Amino acid sequence: MDMVTVGEISKFIAFVFSGLTIFFVLVGLMRNDVRFIESGRRSIHGATLFITLSSIALFYLFLTNNYQVEYVAAYSDRALPLFYKLTSFWAGQKGSLLFWSWVLSLFSSIVAFRTRKEVPNRNIPYVYLVLAGCIIFFNFLLLTVSNPFDLLEFIPADGQGLNPMLQNPGMIWHPPTLFLGYIGFTIPFAYAVAAMTTGKLDATWVKQTRVWTVISWIFLTIGIILGGQWAYVELGWGGYWAWDPVENASFIPWLVATAYLHTAIIQERRNIMKVWNMVLIFLTFVLCIFGTYLVRSGILQSVHDFGPTGLGGYFLAFMIIISLGGIYLITASYSELKTESTLESYISRESTFLFNNVVLLALAFSTLFGTTFPIMSEIVTGKKITVGQPFFNQVNTPLFLFLFLLTGICPLIGWRKASAENLKKNFLVPVVLTVIGLVTLLALGITEVYPVISFSLSIFVITTIVSEFKRGTQARMKLNKETVITAFPRLLFHMRRRYGGYIVHLGMIIILIGITGSSAYKIEEKATLEKGETMSIGDYVIRYDSFSSYKKWNRDVYAATLTIFKNGVNVGTISPERRYYINAKQPTTEVSIRSTLIEDLYIIMPGITEYEEITLSVTVNPLLAWIWVGSTIMVLGGLLAIIPKRKKRLV
Amino acid sequence: MIKIMKNNSITVVMIIAALFLLYSPLDANALNVSEVEASLICYACPGEPLNIDRCGGGDQMRAIIKRMIGEGKTKQEILDVFEKQYGETILTIPPKRGFNLVAYVAPFIGLLIGAVVAFLLLKKWGITPQTAGAGAGSAALSNNIQKKINDELSKLDEEE
Incomplete structure (x- = not known):
């Protein structure tokens, strides 16, 4: 049997297995029989196995220069170095869709494996249902309208080759990391749907999916950064971010996911904001699909899209189904999702998190609005317009600066309630240092409005973060009689979630410095x-x-x-x-x-x-290199936040 | 009192946002080709900003811009020439007129609505007087004890 047949048959069997998952789980739920649900769980592994086989077949076809396969001929040629032949797998629309399906089934298998002892748990079957539903959607596309194993009627002597701009290390890792981010958010989405279906609406689903959420966020961050880095080293215009529709399509879910990461903490701590978090995780997932829709529908002109692929309608339908389903579930669960907790003060970390969410969502909204405005304008006025980089810079820059201000203020305000005395004490040093910094900037001749605000804010935020580290280290030194050398790393490791978050903020500020320097003084x-x-x-x-x-x-x-x-x-x-x-x-x-x-x-x-x-x-x-340094710090901070705790030894 | 403060805060935020919106750093600088090309799309490569584009069509446009700068035209005059020839779609930033104004105003209306929703949420959650009292009392705790409580809370977090 040749590898084209292997690929074709495998993806069909994978489709059948994902269908079987849905069938078994539904029967299990109806009959209240765990054995059927267990069969459904195992069917997920079956789907994964065969979609993996299908992917291996495509890799093989690239490696063996099988140019009768239309997709291989379109993205590879004999002279292409081996490494790029392998990465051509996801260079085009069809292969990237197979890659999506493959990673989604692998992630689903991980969930299925990790929950193997939780099958009787009420939520888990619904998690399987949602995951299998998503796998079946992608496998359906691969079987019907986007088949990477389609054959040409003749065998070309050579392929057309990979676009030279894609022959860059940044482009090898940028698409898969971005996809890993997009796909990863399917898991918290599945748990959220399961929680609403079963009515188990406490913070359990948030806690169970925290690592998945953070990992997906890290991958999305890496994907966006690598995309910028690729643009910088490959496109030759000296910039790294052009607010292109496809770039925006990855940035919008990142903003919403970042908002969710913050309010998820509040739900875990205070059991409030349950509706808000449900809305945010639904939005994140829908926006991930929206990003894919933008790239594959050809509705907007972008240097990164695949052009019209015939898939736009399917993704639009998928988005509409998810959105309507989400609205129905949230409305139906609203009375149970409503929060009963109260705040102890308007000035508290909870309220700053809420406002940080408002700004992040405003940024997501303005980016989405600007990205889709050409379509709206054409519908309303009949005129085509373009919304490009200067528009986004003009509208989003003040919002970003406000967000960074909140990033600085937030750590200075305690959970539950901040007293006036504490506020004065916490704000004094950062404010004084910021004023000194501001005067120094002006003395150095930096007088342009945005750079002055941006650099001053950077000083403010860095000072607040450093003082948090200092306070924590000093407390450990006093309480545990440790030296600074032992107290600091132990502080980081023992409270890695909190300090991981601060490190992410530090990375963001370093990026802000890089962006300001490179855009204002280029x-x-x-x-x-x-x-x-x-x-x-x-x-x-x-x-x-x-x-x-x-x-x-x-x-x-x-x-x-x-x-x-x-x-x-x-x-x-x-x-x-x-x-x-x-x-x-x-x-x-x-x-x-x-x-x-x-x-x-x-x-x-x-x-x-x-x-x-x-x-x-x-x-x-x-200061451009600060962007890459800051990005690395952000990712390291994220990783620190999800290092698993050491398992307690049984005595 | 709190209500007045809230209203004032929203007003201040909105005024600052509006000032930023009106402020356009590009207008203040001396004119050069790169500054103008950032505001244009390549006519030969739809959707591709001229400052990114490297095709022959883009080179032609850059040459025209250079010539017009040499003739003493302002940035707006140059953009007007291109807009007249190719329509609004040649501009990377929609002119602030007619329906386009929606694009400029909507994000800030979104922010305003978000801020109002956030305030309403805070109001709905309300303040619990007893716990507020407890919070005030906690301010009197020594830093060490406060830190120890925080540490314990964080350890609990890790164990969850």
Whole structure:
């Protein structure tokens, strides 16, 4: 049997197994018979096994250059390096849908395995139902309208090759991490549906899915960051975020999920905000599907989308079903979801979390509104318009700054109630340091409105976070008679959830500094140089020394060697390239970057003449590396927050 | 008193937001090609901002922008020329007129509605006087004891 047949049959069997899960679980629920539910649970593993087999088949077809398979021919060619052949799996619409189905079934199997002793639990069968329902939807698409194993009527001598812009390490990891984030939110969504169906509406489902939620959030964060990093090193425009519809589609669920992560803590602690959290987790899941819908429907123009794929209607229907189902379940459970708790003060961490949610949701709303406004405008006025980067910068920047202000204020306000005395004490140092910072910024000549506010807020938030760490460490030192060297790591590890959160905030502020520096103080220059000539930009002088051309893997490379001088000192050489890929219609430019914590020197070479004259486009991006540093810190903070507790030894 | 403070807070937030909205840093700077290209879409690559685009069509547009800057045209005049030729879809930012105003106002209305909902929620939850008293009392606890309580609470969190 050839691998195309293996792939085809496997995905059909996977579809049958996901159908069996639904059948067995429903029968089990109707007959109140755990044996059927157990069979349903095992069927999830069956679906996973066969969708895995189908995925292996597609990998194999890529590796063996089987160009009769339309999808393989469209995204690969003989000259493509092995690594990129493997990652071509998710480069196109059909493969990425198979990848989605595969990961979703793997995640579902993990849930099925971890809950193997909880089958009699009332909630669990409904979790299986929702997960199987989602798997069956994706498998149905793979069987009907998006088959990656479709064959051409002839066998081409070679494939069309992978888009050169996708031949970048950032693009290898960006789509799968983003998908892992999107898909991961199916698990808390499934538990939320189960909780509402069975009426077990306390914080149990929130606690059971906390790790899944945080892991999904981490993956979504990594996916978004890698997308920005790819845009920066590959697209050659010197930026990392263009508020493109598809970028926004990943950012909107991230904002809502971030809001949920905060209020979930309140529900765990105080058993309030139950309706709110249900709404947020539903919204997060629906927005993840909406992101997929945007990429695959072709309704908005984007540099990242797959164009019209014929899948838009299916995803729209799926979204409508989930939304209506969600509205019905929340309405039906409303009386039980209503909170009975009360607050002890209007000035408390609970209320700051609530306002942080309002701002995060306002940001999500404004981004969603701006992204879909061209469609609304066309419906209402009949005119096509574009809503791009300047619009989002103008509308979202004040909201972001307000959010960062709340990030600073929140840790200074205690749970339940903050007394006036505590507030004064907690705010004094951060406010004084912020004022000193503000005066210093003005003295240094930084007078533009946004940078001044942004840098001052950064000082404020960093001070509040550092003082939290300091207070915690000092308390441990006094109470446990520890030294600072032992107290600090123990503080982090023993209260990893709280301090993990603070580390995430710290990362965000470092990103804010990077974004402010690189957008407000960016400088650009263009020049055409002959060998030996120089150009200047900021503190830099760039000298064009030599030119070389060579063949590497699947491309012809033309590279210039440039010597960089900063303030007159030779700081090394860099080599921007112009590449001509086999099967590519246009040449591409390969960015060369000299990155330091102070600034990035970003050079592309858009033009070469036959006399080896080169045109350079050079950008100095101050503080840009802080974005990647801050992102790494954010992810580490998230990871710290979910390190599992050590199991107690039985005595 | 609290009600007045709430209303004032909303007003202040909305005024600050409106001031930011009206403030456009681009207008204050000296004109160069990159500044104008950020406000335009490449005519040859629909949906792709000109500052990202690297195609031949984009190069033509950049050359036209450069020429018009040389002729002493302002950014708005240059954008008007392109808008007249290609329609509003060539602009990355919708002009602040007609139905487009909805796009600028809606996010802040959303924020306002969110803030009102949050206030109503807080009001609905209400304040429990007895526990409020207890909270005030806890302020008198020493830092060490307060910290110890916090630590215990966090340990409980970890064990849940």
